[in-house]
Amino acid sequence: MNSIKFLDLQKINAQYAAQLKQVAADVIDSGWFLMGKQLDNFETNLAEFNGVKHAIGVANGLDALRLILKAYIDLGVMKEGDEVIVPANTYIASLLAISDNKLVPVLVEPNQKTFNIDFDLIERSITSKTKAIMVVHLYGQVCWDEKLEILAKKHNLKIIEDNAQAIGAEYKGTKTGNLGDAAGFSFYPGKNLGALGDAGAVTTNDDALAEQVRALGNYGSKQKYVNEFQGLNSRLDEIQAGFLDVKLKYIDTENQYRRQIAERYLTEITNPLIQLPFPINSNVKVGENKEHSWHLFVVRTQDRNRLQKYLAENDIQTLIHYPIPPNKQLAYAVMNHLDFPVTNDIHNEVLSLPISPVLANEEVTKVIEAINLFSI
């Protein structure tokens, strides 16, 4: 067998090549490249998929989050210097969206098992300046709880979902991206719904926020050459919107296939050196459990670097999400002194196994067999 790629993007998109090429041809022939019918269709279909009132296409996932916060500032919900609570072990984009708006990211440790923000640690980090909690559905596992809703209501906080990794996941029948006040999506090529380039979206049920995000992503303008706000240029190209609209039709099927792989890993990996992820509803069969989109299948082990090397020697490619926590990055030198032991352990111990809608059953078997033979 050939080597097993972590993620075979060529193979993923080859499934839809005829339709994608047709979209490209249609857009080229139309001569209309921005803010046209491809974007309209995709926004309508994404909103419907998520059961949410508004979906606004933007240039990428980071911009989706930046624009939500910028819009809240314009609407007077928050102001420069206010605080936004965010998990310490997230991808750095969540923090960048906050600090780019001159808001202050306040880091909170994750739960050891879910990898998501520890709901019990949030309240002690709330101050008079806290205006929002940014939850991140990390690795595709839903980060939601009644405790969170009660806390947000009690302290009058907005809940913003970083839904970059969890499109199609659900909490009690409601899709991520429709749980909080607003959500940012990424359609980076490697995400579960991947464009053929950069793309993102904002979803919300809040009319005023939607209107503001839409204006801010287009130079702060609602009417051409009339600029009410200092906006950005963050638009979703027609060609990418068209590609995404093709692939959106298959996201549930693809996520379901990921759940089947996850179920095999969870039941067949039996090596005691490997700690498996904990799906929230582990009492439900994983194949039917929609509380996870299985963007990544992340295991933990004390000997992570050796496991990665061993798997590479067995022609199995793995990745680390992520090797360095945001508060230890040079970009956040002001936070380098902060210590988050749970976050540190996670960054030292995690390894992401191949999981994707085109990973063959024999490949899954090979990964399982190799991991079960790993020893000290």
Ligand SMILES: *Cc1c(COP(=O)(O)O)cnc(C)c1O
């Ligand atoms: C990918 C990602 C982003 C950023 O999305 P881009 O489209 O790459 O800008 C933000 N947050 C998380 C958790 C992500 O995984």
